[in-house]
Amino acid sequence: MDIQNIIPDQSIALFVKNILVFENKDTPETVLPFFADGYPGLLFHQTENGLTIQPHGKKMPTIFLYGQTIKPISIHVNGHFQIIIFQFYPFVLRAFWGINPQDINDSCHYLTNGPKNDINKIISEILLTSAMEGKIRITINLLLDYFEQKRNKLDFQVREVIQYIIDSRGIIPIKEIAEKEKLNIRTLERRFLKETGISAKQFAKIVQFQSSLNQLETKDFSKINDIVYTNGYADQSHFIRVFKAFTGVTPNTFGKI
Structure with a gap:
């Protein structure tokens, strides 16, 4: 293929x-x-x-x-x-x-x-x-x-929020983006959800997951904690829980598929 x-x-x-x-x-x-x-x-x-x-x-x-x-x-x-x-x-x-x-x-x-x-x-x-x-x-x-x-009809400010999240690999706090955009955080979340179908926090979580998935697929790590801390997860169990929610398997199992 x-x-x-x-x-x-x-x-x-x-x-x-x-x-x-x-x-x-x-x-x-x-x-x-x-x-x-x-x-x-x-x-x-x-x-x-x-x-x-x-x-x-x-x-x-x-x-x-x-x-x-x-x-x-x-x-x-x-x-x-x-x-x-x-x-x-x-x-x-x-x-x-x-x-x-x-x-x-x-x-x-x-x-x-x-x-x-x-x-x-x-x-x-x-x-x-x-x-x-x-x-x-x-x-x-x-x-x-x-x-x-x-x-x-496009909300270009939501587009800017999306780019902030992407550029930070999902790690930047949404509150910080709201301050940059001079928006009340509730207003930002409401507009983001309306235009994208998910919350800004959920989008950030997905971007963070994708960054960790890419690191796992390219084998750009020595140990699993390298992925955990590079991508801003609190600890290994947090990373495994998020990874399994999005893929259905643990990172260790995914790496063997």
Whole structure:
């Protein structure tokens, strides 16, 4: 399987964090695990036999939005496939698509169900385009259309809060961010939850977890406490408890998978 992580160009970098591409031409069955990362997204797939999300057992449409992934899931595909995922900074779902982000936490939104929707035309264009670059460009143009139409509904201050949390790897206190933004902490939390579907503290916890997960996957540590203290956990038991909540297994077990 080929995996690409494409850094978005400046035209969409404000609201798109990453573009992920998965392609497989050989393996008869593929399982892709996903854990909480703080970023909802848009997923397009072109497959021989469809794409199923587990443990929900849902066979998914060709293109769909997904919300915050808090509980671990996996994507199951049989045969050849192409999957394109646009990961969004989590402040765009309400503005772009008029949905309550909390409603699709650990769930998804079928774009083909929307009123006055020309998404089927977009799907046809992507399917008829053979080059991956072309498929990505069609999707980027779709997102730019949304941005031009909806930019006045975006909460850019929440976007700044998101960046503070990311830059600190989830360790910065939310109270400190509120002071930087000259916001009452309750106001910050209310606006953050409204726009992203999770609290600022939960987002920070997920970012902190992702930082520790990356360190574990890259084996950038000598002992487990290196991960614990690098990522701001109180102690090893705290780290193990958080890690297991997001992955379903302990760090030690994960490292052996």
